[in-house]
Structures are given as structure tokens and as C-alpha cells.
Amino acid sequence: MRIIDTKQIEELVYSLALKAGVKMTEPCAAALKKACDIEEGAAKFALETILENKDVAFKEKMPVCQDTGMAVVIMEIGQDVHFVGELLSDAINEGVRRAYKDGYFRKSVCDPITRVNTGDNTPAAIHTEIVGGDKVRITFLPKGFGSENMSAHYMLTPSQGVEGIIDSIVETVRKAGSRPCPPVYVGVGIGGNFDTSAFLAKKALLKDVGYENEREDIRKIEREALKRINELGIGAQGFGGKVTALGVSCEVAPTHIAGLPVAVNIQCHCIRCEKGEI
Amino acid sequence: MKKLNLPLTKEDILSLHAGDPVLLSGVILTARDCAHRRIFECLDRGEKLPFDIEGATIYYAGPCPAKPGMASGSCGPTTSARMNVFAPRLYDLGLNSAIGKGEMSEEVKSALVKNRCCYFAAVGGAGALYGKAIKKSECIAFPDLLSEAVYRLEVVDFPVVVAMDAYGNSIYKNGK
Numbered sequence: 001m002r003i004i005d006t007k008q009i010e011e012l013v014y015s016l017a018l019k020a021g022v023k024m025t026e027p028c029a030a031a032l033k034k035a036c037d038i039e040e041g042a043a044k045f046a047l048e049t050i051l052e053n054k055d056v057a058f059k060e061k062m063p064v065c066q067d068t069g070m071a072v073v074i075m076e077i078g079q080d081v082h083f084v085g086e087l088l089s090d091a092i093n094e095g096v097r098r099a100y101k102d103g104y105f106r107k108s109v110c111d112p113i114t115r116v117n118t119g120d121n122t123p124a125a126i127h128t129e130i131v132g133g134d135k136v137r138i139t140f141l142p143k144g145f146g147s148e149n150m151s152a153h154y155m156l157t158p159s160q161g162v163e164g165i166i167d168s169i170v171e172t173v174r175k176a177g178s179r180p181c182p183p184v185y186v187g188v189g190i191g192g193n194f195d196t197s198a199f200l201a202k203k204a205l206l207k208d209v210g211y212e213n214e215r216e217d218i219r220k221i222e223r224e225a226l227k228r229i230n231e232l233g234i235g236a237q238g239f240g241g242k243v244t245a246l247g248v249s250c251e252v253a254p255t256h257i258a259g260l261p262v263a264v265n266i267q268c269h270c271i272r273c274e275k276g277e278i
Numbered sequence: 279m280k281k282l283n284l285p286l287t288k289e290d291i292l293s294l295h296a297g298d299p300v301l302l303s304g305v306i307l308t309a310r311d312c313a314h315r316r317i318f319e320c321l322d323r324g325e326k327l328p329f330d331i332e333g334a335t336i337y338y339a340g341p342c343p344a345k346p347g348m349a350s351g352s353c354g355p356t357t358s359a360r361m362n363v364f365a366p367r368l369y370d371l372g373l374n375s376a377i378g379k380g381e382m383s384e385e386v387k388s389a390l391v392k393n394r395c396c397y398f399a400a401v402g403g404a405g406a407l408y409g410k411a412i413k414k415s416e417c418i419a420f421p422d423l424l425s426e427a428v429y430r431l432e433v434v435d436f437p438v439v440v441a442m443d444a445y446g447n448s449i450y451k452n453g454k
Contacts, residue, residue: 057406
């Protein structure tokens with residue numbers, strides 16, 4: 001058994017959040033550069049601006065986007081770990097609270113009905129999974145809502161099959177149009193049930209742009225969906241162009257014989273994601 | 279790139295066409311969902327607005343807090359479509375233009391044509407660059423809304439693209 005004080009978790013969440021807010025991931029930046037090279041007109045102007053912004057933000061430690069998001073904290077906890085100290089969720093939220101204050105990040109969390117801001121960007125959306133070993137891995141994803149709002153969930157029937165899955169992915173991006181800050185990254189959860197499919201979609205977004213599923217049949221879905229999305233012609237910021245999505249990433253889990261859940265989680269062009277381990 | 283000073287004249291607006299890149303300098307006012315709701319409550323009660331809407335440019339945005347020594351934190355545009363329900367009435371009341379990101383509705387398009395106004399797209403996700411183009415920032419209404427309050431921003435060479443012009447043209451491709 002390994003004892004970990006949750007103060008260490010707070011510190012790790014704090015440092016991951018501070019880094020994530022000002023930095024676009026390298027694979028995302030590389031994909032945007034490639035898109036910029038092949039686009040023209042207003043879409044090219046948008047991509048050039050986005051790439052310049054990324055450099056300015058990182059250099060000056062300013063949030064790369066003012067929507068510093070809802071804090072998504074995904075933890076893989078080794079089952080030989082024993083936590084001591086503050087309650088785990090309190091420690092995580094304290095890390096978020098301090099980072100959003102010290103980083104001059106926007107506080108974007110509010111009551112859903114009164115719309116009164118909680119003032120410190122808490123609570124975070126916290127997911128914990130128990131895994132083998134005695135380590136704790138934390139992924140911090142500041143998720144903006146321009147793109148989150150454009151996500152969708154489908155409870156397909158088994159007979160709709162692969163074609164239904166691809167249609168659902170493409171239709172979600174088509175309907176989102178210019179709103180989620182394209183070119184988008186598309187996380188898809190296939191299978192599981194109503195709730196686990198949504199989390200699979202979120203986890204699919206943690207894969208680097210350019211990643212392909214290890215299963216050949218799933219890779220085919222990813223490639224076909226991406227091809228059809230890019231044929232939509234929406235382009236960067238909706239200004240028209242060849243690149244509407246940087247990639248489609250799928251996560252799969254077994255489902256019920258009666259169903260085929262498909263969750264499509266849209267991520268804007270600015271992927272921010274930091275990982276750490278204790 | 280074409281440079282224009284705010285407030286825009288009707289001649290300025292009529293010279294703009296969807297797809298034109300423009301650098302804007304002058305005063306813009308931020309307002310997003312909650313601020314719009316408050317503005318409409320004021321109007322519905324017949325009260326005077328806390329700022330002059332005539333000839334104004336509204337920026338659909340909510341900034342990050344400013345670091346010491348800076349006028350503003352990161353401040354890129356938010357999704358304009360959420361303001362579809364508010365924009366036509368404000369154009370009818372004298373609003374000259376708005377800045378945001380993403381396509382707006384047919385009703386907004388009609389209001390732009392009717393009132394000879396235009397809608398600009400800032401580049402979504404370029405928050406740091408826009409923050410640096412802001413030289414002065416002051417909260418002028420609804421401070422309890424924090425980042426969603428109305429801020430009066432003085433901007434210099436704020437890069438935007440004409441997204442929907444006064445002639446009913448739009449830059450957006452719908453993916454149909």
C-alpha cells in the first residue's frame with residue numbers, strides 16, 4: 001500500500017491547470033499548421049491568427065482562449081493507493097480554485113438556474129477510475145463550452161450499425177457549423193450505456209490528434225467520418241475550406257443487445273490537455 | 279488591410295462586404311448572455327440603459343481578468359448564435375454593429391439589412407491577441423455579473439472579418 005497525502009494531488013492539479021490554460025498541445029498545433037498551409041482566403045487568415053495567438057499566449061503566459069473552460073479532471077487511481085488528508089474532491093477543487101486565480105483565468109462556472117457565478121471555477125468535473133498499481137495519473141482538460149454546447153448523444157438501434165454511427169458523427173459536426181470554433185476535434189463514444197458512452201467520448205478527446213484506434217473496423221469509422229466531415233466545406237471558423245475537423249477519435253465499449261449508444265463530444269481547434277503522475 | 283475607426287458611420291458600413299478583413303479602432307462594449315438579459319429587462323421596464331446604444335458596437339465576449347500592468351486579460355469572441363434572440367431588437371434601437379464568432383440567424387440577417395448594420399467575426403480562440411489589442415477596459419454596467427458584465431473597451435487595430443454585411447451576404451458555409 002502506498003500512502004499519498006491529497007495535498008500532493010492539489011499541487012499536481014494546480015500545476016497542470018496553470019500549464020493547460022496557456023498552452024495548445026503540440027500535435028494540435030502541428031495539425032493546425034498543416035491546415036493553414038493548404039487553406040486560402042479568410043480560413044487561412046483565421047488559422048494564421050490562431051497560430052500567432054498560440055505563440056503569444058505561451059510566451060506571455062496568457063490564457064490561449066478566454067474560455068478557460070470547465071475544469072475536467074480525469075484520475076486513474078492505482079488500487080494500492082491510500083489517500084490521507086483532505087477529502088480527494090476538496091483537494092482537487094482547491095487546486096482548480098488556486099490555479100484559476102493565480103493564472104488570471106476566467107471563472108466560468110455558475111448555477112444552472114440562477115446563473116450566479118460560483119466565483120472560482122469550481123466545482124470541477126471529476127472522474128475517477130480504479131486501475132492496477134500504486135500510482136495516480138491525472139489528466140487536466142479545460143473544456144470550453146462553445147464546443148461542448150455542440151455535442152450530441154444518440155441512442156441508435158443495432159440495425160443502424162456502422163452507417164448510423166458515421167451519419168451521427170457527421171450530422172453533429174454539420175449542425176454545429178461555424179459555432180464550435182472549427183476545425184474541430186471529434187471525440188466519439190460508441191457502446192456502453194447512456195452515461196458511459198458520454199464519458200467514452202470525453203476520453204476519446206484525450207488521444208492526441210493523429211492517433212488512430214487499434215481496431216481496424218474502428219479506424220475505418222474514424223477515417224470515413226473524417227473524410228465526410230471535411231467534405232462539408234465548413235472550414236476554419238466556418239469561413240469555408242478543406243479542413244473542418246483535425247481528426248475523429250473513437251473509444252468503444254461493449255453495449256446491450258438492444259442498443260447502440262453513440263456520444264459525440266466536440267472539441268474546438270484549441271486543444272488544451274496536460275497530464276501528470278504521482 | 280482596411281482600417282476603420284469606431285463608431286462606424288453608415289457610409290463605413292455600406293462600404294463593407296462579407297469576407298473583407300478589417301482592423302477596428304475605438305470603443306466597443308462587451309455583452310454576452312446574462313448582460314443581454316439585463317438589457318432587455320431594462321428595456322421592458324422602460325428604463326434608460328446604462329450606456330448609449332445609438333451607433334454602438336457590441337462585442338460578444340467575456341474577458342479573463344487582467345494581469346497586473348495590462349489593460350485586459352485574454353478576450354476573444356464567444357458564440358454569437360446565442361444572441362440571435364436579442365440582436366434584432368438592439369439593431370432596431372440603433373446598435374450599429376456587433377462582433378462575435380459563428381453564423382447568426384436569418385432574423386439577424388434581416389435586421390442588419392433593414393437597419394444598414396453589419397456583423398463582424400473575430401477569430402474564436404485568439405483570446406491572447408485580442409486581449410493585447412485592448413488598451414483600456416472599464417466595467418460600466420452590471421458588475422455583479424463578473425466576466426459577463428458590460429465592459430467599455432478601447433481597442434487598437436482589432437482584427438475582424440466582415441461576416442454578415444448590410445446587403446444580406448454572409449461569409450458562412452453551412453456544410454450542406
